[in-house]
Amino acid sequence: MKHIFSALALALAIGGAAAPAFAEGSQDFNLHNYTGMSFNELYVAPMSQTDSWGNNLIPDGKVLGEGAIGITFNKNNEECAYGIKVVTPEGKYYEVMDVDLCKVTDFGFVLEGGKVVYKTAE
Helix, strand or coil, X not given: CEEEECHHHCCCCCCECCCCCCCCCCCCEEEEEECCCCECEEEEEEHHHCCCCCCCCCHHHCCECCEEEEXXXXXXXXXXXXXXXXXXXXXXXXXXXXXXXXXXXXXXXXXXXXXXXXXECC
16 A cells, blocks of 8 residues: 655655564554665654654664664553654654554655655555
């Protein structure tokens, strides 16, 4: 299944080896970056809190390229609709809003025909 987002709505460009799915909250997910871009910041927030993104989820200021990262949530978390923001080392950012993390647990972003395309792996 594909969802096309505008170029300003990229998301998740994370690196390292493929990350395993986690079993804490029902919103746990794996993010895959196939964009060819690197990111040094990643933020995930409930839609009600995307005006204050919280902490960067990429540890120790690393720059992450193609690959995947696993994100876990508190097992008591009941939110489903999330926004995801990634930032390049040059400071350009991309946001994807209204991602239903109760239904999508493994997804990635690629560039196709100059557009960012969201693909689920399920």
